[in-house]
Amino acid sequence: xxxxxxxxxxxxxxxxxxxxxxxxxxxxxxxxxxxxxxxxxxxxxxxxxxxxxxxxxxxxxxxxxxxxxxxxxxxxxxxxxxxxxxxxxxxxxxxxxxxxxxxxxxxxxxxxxxxxxxxxxxxxxxxxxxxxxxxxxxxxxxxxxxxxxxxxxxxxxxxxxxxxxxxxxxxxxxxxxxxxxxxxxxxxxxxxxxxxxxxxxxxxxxxxxxxxxxxxxxxxxxxxxxxxxxxxxxxxxxxxxxxxxxxxxxxxxxxxxxxxxxxxxxxxxxxxxxxxxxxxxxxxxxxxxxxxxxxxxxxxxxxxxxxxxxxxxxxxxxxxxxxxxxxxxxxxxxxxxxxxxxxxxxxxxxxxxxxxxxxxxxxxxxxxxxxxxxxxxxxxxxxxxxxxxxxxxxxxxxxxxxxxxxxxxxxxxxxxxxxxxxxxxxxxxxxxxxxxxxx
Amino acid sequence: xxxxxxxxxxxxxxxxxxxxxxxxxxxxxxxxxxxxxxxxxxxxxxxxxxxxxxxxxxxxxxxxxxxxxxxxxxxxxxxxxxxxxxxxxxxxxxxxxxxxxxxxxxxxxxxxxxxxxxxxxxxxxxxxxxxxxxxxxxxxxxxxxxxxxxxxxxxxxxxxxxxxxxxxxxxxxxxxxxxxxxxxxxxxxxxxx
Amino acid sequence: xxxxxxxxxxxxxxxxxxxxxxxxxxxxxxxxxxxxxxxxxxxxxxxxxxxxxxxxxxxxxxxxxxxxxxxxxxxxxxxxxxxxxxxxxxxxxxxxxxxxxxxxxxxxxxxxxxxxxxxxxxxxxxxxxxxxxxxxxxxxxxxxxxxxxxxxxxxxxxxxxxxxxxxxxxxx
Ligand code: SF4
Numbered sequence: 001x002x003x004x005x006x007x008x009x010x011x012x013x014x015x016x017x018x019x020x021x022x023x024x025x026x027x028x029x030x031x032x033x034x035x036x037x038x039x040x041x042x043x044x045x046x047x048x049x050x051x052x053x054x055x056x057x058x059x060x061x062x063x064x065x066x067x068x069x070x071x072x073x074x075x076x077x078x079x080x081x082x083x084x085x086x087x088x089x090x091x092x093x094x095x096x097x098x099x100x101x102x103x104x105x106x107x108x109x110x111x112x113x114x115x116x117x118x119x120x121x122x123x124x125x126x127x128x129x130x131x132x133x134x135x136x137x138x139x140x141x142x143x144x145x146x147x148x149x150x151x152x153x154x155x156x157x158x159x160x161x162x163x164x165x166x167x168x169x170x171x172x173x174x175x176x177x178x179x180x181x182x183x184x185x186x187x188x189x190x191x192x193x194x195x196x197x198x199x200x201x202x203x204x205x206x207x208x209x210x211x212x213x214x215x216x217x218x219x220x221x222x223x224x225x226x227x228x229x230x231x232x233x234x235x236x237x238x239x240x241x242x243x244x245x246x247x248x249x250x251x252x253x254x255x256x257x258x259x260x261x262x263x264x265x266x267x268x269x270x271x272x273x274x275x276x277x278x279x280x281x282x283x284x285x286x287x288x289x290x291x292x293x294x295x296x297x298x299x300x301x302x303x304x305x306x307x308x309x310x311x312x313x314x315x316x317x318x319x320x321x322x323x324x325x326x327x328x329x330x331x332x333x334x335x336x337x338x339x340x341x342x343x344x345x346x347x348x349x350x351x352x353x354x355x356x357x358x359x360x361x362x363x364x365x366x367x368x369x370x371x372x373x374x375x376x377x378x379x380x381x382x383x384x385x386x387x388x389x390x391x392x393x394x395x396x397x398x399x400x401x402x403x404x405x406x407x408x409x410x411x412x413x414x415x416x417x418x419x420x421x422x423x424x425x426x427x428x429x430x431x432x433x434x435x436x437x438x439x
Numbered sequence: 440x441x442x443x444x445x446x447x448x449x450x451x452x453x454x455x456x457x458x459x460x461x462x463x464x465x466x467x468x469x470x471x472x473x474x475x476x477x478x479x480x481x482x483x484x485x486x487x488x489x490x491x492x493x494x495x496x497x498x499x500x501x502x503x504x505x506x507x508x509x510x511x512x513x514x515x516x517x518x519x520x521x522x523x524x525x526x527x528x529x530x531x532x533x534x535x536x537x538x539x540x541x542x543x544x545x546x547x548x549x550x551x552x553x554x555x556x557x558x559x560x561x562x563x564x565x566x567x568x569x570x571x572x573x574x575x576x577x578x579x580x581x582x583x584x585x586x587x588x589x590x591x592x593x594x595x596x597x598x599x600x601x602x603x604x605x606x607x608x609x610x611x612x613x614x615x616x617x618x619x620x621x622x623x624x625x626x627x628x629x630x631x632x
Numbered sequence: 633x634x635x636x637x638x639x640x641x642x643x644x645x646x647x648x649x650x651x652x653x654x655x656x657x658x659x660x661x662x663x664x665x666x667x668x669x670x671x672x673x674x675x676x677x678x679x680x681x682x683x684x685x686x687x688x689x690x691x692x693x694x695x696x697x698x699x700x701x702x703x704x705x706x707x708x709x710x711x712x713x714x715x716x717x718x719x720x721x722x723x724x725x726x727x728x729x730x731x732x733x734x735x736x737x738x739x740x741x742x743x744x745x746x747x748x749x750x751x752x753x754x755x756x757x758x759x760x761x762x763x764x765x766x767x768x769x770x771x772x773x774x775x776x777x778x779x780x781x782x783x784x785x786x787x788x789x790x791x792x793x794x795x796x797x798x799x800x801x802x803x804x
Contacts, residue, residue, distance in 0.1 A: 060527065061534055067481055068527060088776035089527045090483055093561035095761075096785055096792055108556065115484035131661055161487075164494075180494030187491075197491075198484055198580055260687050260722070263750030274722070281725050369703065372661055373718055373729060375689070384690055386716065390699040397786075401690040401718070409753045435483050438524070438776055526778045559792050560785050561777075 011072055011086060052076055058423070060089040066165070066427055067434035071411070078419050083412040087405075090438040098398035102364025103129050106395065107201040110385075113400055114436035115198060116161055119154040120378040121400075122203040123147055127284065128374040128385040129205040132367050135334060142330040143207040148285050149220075149323045150193070150203065151376075152316045156227075157186040158379035159309045159316075162431045163234060166306060169428040170247050175237060182230050189219050206340050207333025220324060224317055231313060239307065248303035252414035252426035255300060262413065263406045266381025267312070268430060271297035271304035278377035290322045302429035309431075312379075339365050364393030373401075380404050380431060400439060404432040471515070471541065472597040478514030478538060479507040480531070482521030485548035485580045489520040492583040502590055511537040516593070517570070518586075522550035523563040535570045543597070545589050546572045549579045653679050656705040665729045667708045673732050674742045677717070681747055685719035685728055688748035692716050693758045695788045697736070712736035713764055717744070717751075734764060743769040761786035 059070035068089035074082040098109050110125045111118040130136040164179020187197045192213055194200040202209045238244045254264070256272040269276055277294040279287040295311045297304025333340050341360045342353040369391045375384035381403030390396040407430050414426045481489060493499045493507065508514040511534045523531055535544070546566050549555035552575045554564035566572060573596060576589035650657045653676050658665045668676045694714045696702060704710055713734035720727055734741055743766040744751040755766045756775040763784035766772065774781065783790050 060530055061480060067483070067486065088774075088778075089524060089530070090522065091524045091526060091561045091776040092483075092522055092557050093559040093785060093792075094557070096561075096790075097557055097559050100792060112484055112556075115487060134661070177495045180491060181496065184491065184494070184496045197582060198487065261749050263688055263748065265689075276722055281722075282727075370660060371694075371716075372663060373690070373727070375727075382689060384718065386690065386692060386718070388694050390702070396696075396699055397694045399690075399692045399716075401692075405753065405757075406750060409750060525781075526776075560790070 011084070053081060056420075060086075066432055069408070069427065069432065069434055069437075071423070071427070073415070073420060073423065075420055078421070080415045080418050080420055080423065083415040083423075085408055085411050087408065087434070087437050090434045092435070092439060094439045095397075095399055098395055100394065102393045103205055103367055103395065104360065104364045104393075106398065107204050108199075110398075110400065111199045111201050112435065113402065113439055114378060114380065114383065114404070114433045116158045116433050117154045117379050118199050119150045119203055120376065120383060122201060123151055124374055124376045124378075124383050124385040124400075125387075125398075126203050126205045127376065128372050128387045129367065131372045131374055132370055132387060132389050133205070133339065133365075134368070135206070135336060135339070138336070139207060139334055140331040141328045143332050143334070144285050145323055145327050146208055146212060146332060147203055148287070148290075149320060149327070150190075151285075152319050152323070153186055153189065153220075153223075155379045156313050156316045156320075157183045157190075159313045160186065162309050162379075163238075166428045166431075167238065169424050170244070172238060172244070175234070178230070178233065178237070182227065185223055185226065189216075189223060192216070192219065204333075206336065207331070211332045217324060220320060224320060227313070227317060231310065234310060239310070245303060247425060248306060248429070249301055250299070251302045251418060251422045252429055253299060253301045254410055254414050258413055259300070259410065262410050264381070264410050266377070266379070266403050266407065267305050267308045268381065268407050268410060270295065270308055272300035273298055278375060278382055282375070284374075284376055289326075290319050292316075292319050302425050305429040305431075309379075366391060366393050367395075375401065378403055380433065380436075381407060383436075400436075402436040402439060404430075404434070404436045405439075408432045408437055468598045468600070472594040474503040475515040475543070475594075475597070476506045476508050476513060477504055477516045477518050478511050478534065479509060480517050480519055480534060482519070482523060482527065483550065485520035485550070488580040488583060489518055489547060489586060492586050497583040497587065499587070499590075502587070502594070504590065511535075512539060514538055515541065516543045516545060518545045518547050519551045519566045519570075519572075520547040522548075522555065522557060523566050523569070524561050525563060528563050528569055531566070532569050543573045543593055544570050545574045545576060545586075545593060547576045547586060547589070548581055549577060552577070555579060656707065658705050663727065663729060665731060667705055667731050667733075669708075670732055670734060670741060673730075674744075674747075677719075677730070677744060677747055680719060680728065680730075684721040684724055687720040687722060688717060688744060688751050689720045689727075690716075690718040691744065691751045691754040691758065693734075693762045693764055693786075695762060695786065697788045708733060713739055713762060715741050715758065715764065739763060740765040740767055742767050745769055760784065763787065 053074050053076045055072060055074050057070070057072055060068040070086040070089060072084045072086060073080050094109055094113060098106055101109055106125055106129070107122045110121045113121050127136065130139065160179050160183040164176045164183070167173070167175025167179065190200065191197050193216065194202040194209070254268065254272060256274050259269045259272050259274065265276070273296050275294050275296050278284070279292070280294050292315045295308045295315060297308055337356070341357045346353040347357055367389045369389055371386065371388040373384055373386045375382045382401065383403055384401030386399040386401065387395050388397040411426065411430065415423055418426065491497065493505060499505050504516070517535060517538060519531065535542070546552045550557060550562065551566045554562050556579070558564065563569065574589045574593045576585050578585050581589070652666055655669070655672065655676060656667045658667065694716060695712065696710065696714055697712045700710050702710060711733040713736065715732040715734055717730040717732070718727060719730065732741060739762070741764060743755055745755070745768065752770065753775060755769055756771065756773065758764050759766060759772060760774040760776050761784055773779065777785065
């Protein structure tokens, strides 16, 4: 594959083409090695024949279930010396497309970034837009709680999918089937609520697209009843298994200092023992009113990341239960003529309502000048939305701070010194979504 | 085809004749359509739905397709699931070229079929610019039901089509080039050593 | 419902424009924005890092060529590009946004790599999308587009429309 997908300077260059200083820049500063260690790495054997390293290419189309990530690994025997992720194979130009779509349509676009947690993407986009509009304090209570409900259920479905792919990558194929089975149940609920299984475009600036359907509470309760047993099953199947532990413990270790320096967030940062969860530390929606624990690890290895995600499903279920208790009645979107289309019933009666409806959907609404950054906790870490507006109905610039994009830069770090056979385990434990990495 | 008796209880003894006749072409087409292994070519959101189709609820193995091959050499069908970027296009083409004949392509989702909502600099506006597509599955993402329908359609195409279609003529599908070996009149004698 | 925790009051005073390390600090919708000149960029960021803003969450840029009339504090001249850096202070739970004006005729900014190694990929992305060079960057190459791509897609003068497929010598 290297022959055609030749990306020139983006690729990892062989050691012999680098001076020791360049190598120190590349390996030393990023990896925070000691200078002596780094310069030892740069020492080339006198005779190029003695250079026993080999550069191999993984991807972009490769067996592990994470899309089109491409890695170049430098190996010495079975040990990984260097690793460089090469991305962009799924670059969709979404940030450019966002400049063409109105704020009303923007959700359609952003929801396709992190396609495993679409509702969180929409949420952060809506929160940023609302902040620009200055209506972020006026969203009806029910809408806020509904957003939380959907966001938490989405976290569960995303982590369930991680369970499946992580199992698959490590050879626990039955886990693949189980994880998807459970995720499917959550998707059924989403389908009932939003009409779609994925890419919902349901959370919109000003509220949500529709109210919860009749019987939603029973559906959620059924989910909550079903999941604990199934999670126990995962524990039996994986957590306690010596093979599983052997395969994950001590693999892909990262220290808190490194994780912070690299800007990693989410389960990766938490696996190193840093308690940082935006839901708790910089609460948005009503996360300050619900009770939940932030799950942290100790060793920063792949097993910690697995365990954190598994337990985050349990924490999410806890939050969902509290949301069920507290879900108020009321409106599911803000009744602000500027951003909300008129109710369907009024369109049939009044000409003004029809025109208003038409205008909102064709022209969109104007958003005051300014720029905001809003960050929330997605299943993969901090997802942030930066919008600059010039006062027109379309964003002047929309940028997403994608957690996977940053987390994936930890790969070289986690892999250095590990075995090539563990590479897949490490990639899997980072749980990147390439749609979000490349946008 | 031969007359089959109670195969379940009698086994092959239940065949009233121990010879089944039929056209080899039918047999080949039937066999091909019933075990067409897909190459796992997941790109974006659609790939998730493709994997969901392979999982318990939708169980793609009912169609003999559960074996997603990582190596294109072992695959018969390429399901292009997701948006194809300009950077990915050459890779996609290479994977297609590496697949063995006969091979088919399903373009899954509007992104693969037409670029979908991403009409911009980054996305190839339709994967049929790169590889010949047999079946287009609409939707964003197509639900597993839609994908299964596309697969069924493709099976129908495989079963009704000629086993050796030539792309120069039809412009699509399997590109098989066989040298014709003229029939010889030398009889094959069975049982003679 | 604000997702932000504002900087604690110490740096804020009553006047309109407060200064932090000699740079105008503006409150924009409850978020702290610091306008740093390009010459002092590295220096100020180093000071901020020592002050606790140890994590660089995001680095991006905006091409303001169609919106030069945007509101800026006194003493800051609008330039075509702006590099936007989002910093996070984990222990004090506060954020700070840095905006740096970058002129069109010399689009280059010092790299933050030595301070925040995590910006390596983000700076490459900004280079790829906007053509802003980061001096002293260890690996100044494109990251999202193919290496031989021409142009920087997120610039405002770059057309959005679809373009014919480009092959790089693939066998047909
Ligand atoms: S068609 Fe829709 S679901 Fe499929 S890749 Fe494109 S955006 Fe994603």
